[in-house]
Amino acid sequence: MKKLRSMVKQLKYPGWTVFFLSFSNLIVEGGAKNTESVFYLALKNGFKTGATVTSLVFSLGGLFGAITSPLLGRLLDNLGPKKFFVLAGIVIIIGWQLSSYAPNIWYLYIFYSFIAAVGHTSISSFTAMATLSPWFPATRGTVLGLADAGNPLGQAIFTPLSQALVLGLGWRWSFRIIGLIFFTLVFPLNLFLQKPAPKELDETDESTIDGELINSGHSFKAHKIQSVWWMIGARGFLSISNQMIRLHILAFFVLSGYDQMNAATAVGMIGVVSVLGRPSLGYLSDKLGREIMFTLGIGLQLIAISVLILTNNMNNLLPILLYVAFSGLTDGIGGLILSAKAGDIYPRVYLGEILGLVEIGRGLGIAIGPILGGILFDLNGDYLLAFTIAMILSLVSIGCSWMIRFSHYSKLTPVS
Structure with a gap:
């Protein structure tokens, strides 16, 4: 009975809520990163552009992510995880929705390569690890590894889903639907469930x-x-x-x-x-x-x-x-x-x-x-x-x- 109460107490530990949110954020990051191969071909065919011009949409996203990541890290420290991830969800849906209305591929260099990429970087592994790490000091590696499994799970879910949407509805509606799903996984969950790290940890x-x-x-x-x-x-x-x-x-x-x-x-x-x-x-x-x-x-x-x-x-x-x-x-x-x-x-x-x-x-x-x-x-x-x-x-x-x-x-x- 004592052992059962101890297990129940551990399950009620608020760190597991933060773990769930980190896992969910990383599902989105894994989905965003691994659907690029699907959208690359769809954009290339849709805009009738060459490989270099099309691939630049995603290469610039990586570059802007590298440039902004130190600023985002500091913003996470200053705002705290709740406000930070709520803002990230808003940026993600703005980037994806604007991208779906791009009249030509050059607009995607702003809407996707910058706006959406900043949102993706905000919910990537480094912010998840920074948020989750203090809750489990004794088993940090194990818990971070479990949370990081959300990334390949996002790959497994969203790569075939995005391909099916592109084939059935076209890339523009695919952007709108995928962006809305990403927003739903990030914004409301973090708004209502995210917690600050306790000082004693x-x-x-x-x-x-x-x-x-x-x-x-x-x-x-x-x-x-x-x-x-x-x-x-x-x-x-x-x-x-x-x-x-x-x-x-x-x-x-x-x-x-x-x-x-x-x-x-x-x-x-x-x-x-x-x-x-x-x-x-x-x-x-x-x-x-x-x-x-x-x-x-x-x-x-x-x-x-x-x-x-x-x-x-x-x-x-x-x-x-x-x-x-x-x-x-x-x-x-x-x-x-x-x-x-x-x-x-x-x-x-x-x-x-x-x-x-x-x-x-x-x-x-x-x-x-x-x-x-x-x-x-x-x-x-x-x-x-x-x-x-x-x-x-x-x-x-x-x-x-x-x-x-x-x-x-x-x-x-x-x-x-």
């Missing part, structure tokens, strides 16, 4: 020391902290690597001789595996340590890519299955583990600002990685050099993750 054992340093009379400036820059480096190099591979992996499979339908199905399965992989990553990072799990996870990715590059038998499905398994189990490792690490070592009141800066790395990766991979392919006629460079960048990311730990024991050490 603000600090962990590690971050308390940092908090004392911050409150010693020095003005806090996240961009002057060494460990923050190592975190940006880890996120950025890994993001470039991931984007170099992710956009081109299907073309690589087909070029290597795999059946196109089998390859596309396999790539789609990565999101399904990731629903289980992300919570597992978070749990193991709580047990083994953030840096160790970061290293092991990226190591699995490197093994999978190496097998693909070195295999000569294209009738063998083992390489593609290994890629799906290892990539799915470690998908999203950068944002998840680095966010958990930030929650470990920085006070809650600055998490939004710090993770907003770290998000710059992800945004730059989205902008640089696909283009760099395409250029290297055009120069060489294959993906060997592109994927090799991507693997090297992943190794650099591992090095940066360890430097977070060894940068004066991860304390808030100013850049000299």
Whole structure:
């Protein structure tokens, strides 16, 4: 009976409400990010524009997300999660609805690439992690991993839904309907259910020391902290690597001789595996340590890519299955583990600002990685050099993750 009362008490813990809201926000972020391939083709055909002009709509969205993320992080710290996410829902629906009425594609560079992209960035993983992290200091990695599973779930839900809507109603009505669904998942839920973090959970054992340093009379400036820059480096190099591979992996499979339908199905399965992989990553990072799990996870990715590059038998499905398994189990490792690490070592009141800066790395990766991979392919006629460079960048990311730990024991050490 006592054990039952304890379980009921845990379920009533308000942190689980914040968890649910973070999960819901990340479903929207995953849906917005992964429907772009569907809308890319619809916009290209609808406006009769070329690939470069059309893809620029989404590339600019990543760039604007990188530029605005530090400002959004600071705004989250200043407004608090309730007001911040309510505003995010409003921005999202404005961006999507205006985009649906665009008379030509140039209008989308404002309506979608800027307005909608700011809304997407506002409910992305870094704001979810900054909001959720203080509620579960003892099991931060596990809970963040569970919440982050909302991202691939959004992919699984909204990618086929958007495709069905485009085929049935056209892209304009698809934008209106998808935008309204996103608004419904963000605005009312956060308006009525979102909670501020209780003061007694603000600090962990590690971050308390940092908090004392911050409150010693020095003005806090996240961009002057060494460990923050190592975190940006880890996120950025890994993001470039991931984007170099992710956009081109299907073309690589087909070029290597795999059946196109089998390859596309396999790539789609990565999101399904990731629903289980992300919570597992978070749990193991709580047990083994953030840096160790970061290293092991990226190591699995490197093994999978190496097998693909070195295999000569294209009738063998083992390489593609290994890629799906290892990539799915470690998908999203950068944002998840680095966010958990930030929650470990920085006070809650600055998490939004710090993770907003770290998000710059992800945004730059989205902008640089696909283009760099395409250029290297055009120069060489294959993906060997592109994927090799991507693997090297992943190794650099591992090095940066360890430097977070060894940068004066991860304390808030100013850049000299």
